[in-house]
Amino acid sequence: MAFWSSTSVFTSKVPRKILFMFTLSLSVTYLFYSLMSCYNSLQFPLQENYLFQGRLVTEDTTFVTLREKLYSASPGFTEFTQAEGTTSAPTAREQDEAEQRTVEWIRTQASPTKSAAAFRSAAPERDRQEVSTTDSELRMNCTSDYGEKKLPQAIIIGVKKGGTRALLEALRVHPDVRAVGNEPHFFDRNYEKGLDWYRDLMPSTLEGQITMEKTPSYFVTNHAPKRIHSMAKDIKLIIVVRNPVTRAISDYTQTLSKKPEIPTFEVLAFKNRTLGLIDASWSALRIGIYALHLESWMQYFPLSQMHFVSGERLIVDPAGEMAKVQDFLGLKRIVTDKHFYFNKTKGFPCLKKPEDSSTPRCLGKSKGRTHPKIDPDVIRRLHKFYKPFNMMFYQMTGQNFEWELEEDSVSRSSQD
Numbered sequence: 001m002a003f004w005s006s007t008s009v010f011t012s013k014v015p016r017k018i019l020f021m022f023t024l025s026l027s028v029t030y031l032f033y034s035l036m037s038c039y040n041s042l043q044f045p046l047q048e049n050y051l052f053q054g055r056l057v058t059e060d061t062t063f064v065t066l067r068e069k070l071y072s073a074s075p076g077f078t079e080f081t082q083a084e085g086t087t088s089a090p091t092a093r094e095q096d097e098a099e100q101r102t103v104e105w106i107r108t109q110a111s112p113t114k115s116a117a118a119f120r121s122a123a124p125e126r127d128r129q130e131v132s133t134t135d136s137e138l139r140m141n142c143t144s145d146y147g148e149k150k151l152p153q154a155i156i157i158g159v160k161k162g163g164t165r166a167l168l169e170a171l172r173v174h175p176d177v178r179a180v181g182n183e184p185h186f187f188d189r190n191y192e193k194g195l196d197w198y199r200d201l202m203p204s205t206l207e208g209q210i211t212m213e214k215t216p217s218y219f220v221t222n223h224a225p226k227r228i229h230s231m232a233k234d235i236k237l238i239i240v241v242r243n244p245v246t247r248a249i250s251d252y253t254q255t256l257s258k259k260p261e262i263p264t265f266e267v268l269a270f271k272n273r274t275l276g277l278i279d280a281s282w283s284a285l286r287i288g289i290y291a292l293h294l295e296s297w298m299q300y301f302p303l304s305q306m307h308f309v310s311g312e313r314l315i316v317d318p319a320g321e322m323a324k325v326q327d328f329l330g331l332k333r334i335v336t337d338k339h340f341y342f343n344k345t346k347g348f349p350c351l352k353k354p355e356d357s358s359t360p361r362c363l364g365k366s367k368g369r370t371h372p373k374i375d376p377d378v379i380r381r382l383h384k385f386y387k388p389f390n391m392m393f394y395q396m397t398g399q400n401f402e403w404e405l406e407e408d409s410v411s412r413s414s415q416d
């Protein structure tokens, strides 16, 4: 009895006040957090301070949430580029083992073996599809067996269809640059072959020359930043970026040229067109979300080790872009406007012929393809989709690539 009466005193007098205060403080806290999260969502993606100690700061969960949404690919999504000669992804165990072997290699600094030579002769087969005779001839221009083979000090890591071949070929004009012509795909498809294999693919270099390679798929390969970092922390990374909408169409055009039976771009771009639901899991669209991919690289490399080339400017002002790339690589500005001319038939800049050669120095047919006409409404929707990611990318890189100006011109022309 005494117990019950004391309990009723407890619930009737003091606790009511305490309960009231407790409920009030809970409500205020809840309100405060709701307002904070709302504020953060509204700020995205124009929030400042994305960089902290070389890392993207996502103090608001919005970026993370958005990324998770984008990457939780719907089951059964169509990934046509998977069929373009890529091998199946290695299992987590295989990747770990391969990483272990690489770390081991770096520790022991093993001498190069000849094991890659046999593979090298077969490896270009895959890449040969995308390069013309012209491209191969360009590559043969600078073969020399003097010096020693080294791991690359600079890599063009992306982006697919950004203009990476044009950039590499222009760089190879520089006497201090030696680059492997085909895409080695070491950090995505061939990692288990080991660094000896990779190094053996490289051309020999003399002192002062830079070894380079280009494999645009690295930019979107999850393991690539960590793997490249474990090979060389001070490596220089070059990324050629292009309006993600045009890039997607270019990517699609390439696939279409090999598989004419695929659905239209408009069909592939949407999960549900009526609802306006864009299929961001389609690789042609996913690759263009540059901010998300860059975030992974920034976990391993500071921005000072990255250089972003505008794919658009590389066409209209190749010499201007080349000046910046040469500065970034610490090279003398040797490749200048004297090396380029605009080829009207090709519709692109080409390298001038060296005096002793009659070789045409335009890129092959697979570069500069005519794109199919895409419904302007779809293009407008894609511009809208990419806009926040582009803004974020500009903030992260500190460079404005002005892709929104193209969007404006699309809107204007579709109104005419």
Ligand SMILES: Nc1ncnc2c1ncn2[C@@H]1O[C@H](COP(=O)(O)OS(=O)(=O)O)[C@@H](OP(=O)(O)O)[C@H]1O
Binding pocket: 130, 159, 160, 161, 162, 163, 164, 165, 166, 216, 249, 250, 251, 253, 311, 314, 315, 348, 349, 350, 362, 363, 366, 367, 368, 369
């Ligand atoms: N000088 C020159 N000549 C020809 N093409 C040029 C040049 N500069 C940039 N481009 C653009 O490069 C686009 C192909 O990009 P990539 O070389 O990165 O493609 S790939 O990922 O290696 O397949 C290619 O894309 P498409 O036009 O869609 O074919 C070109 O627009």
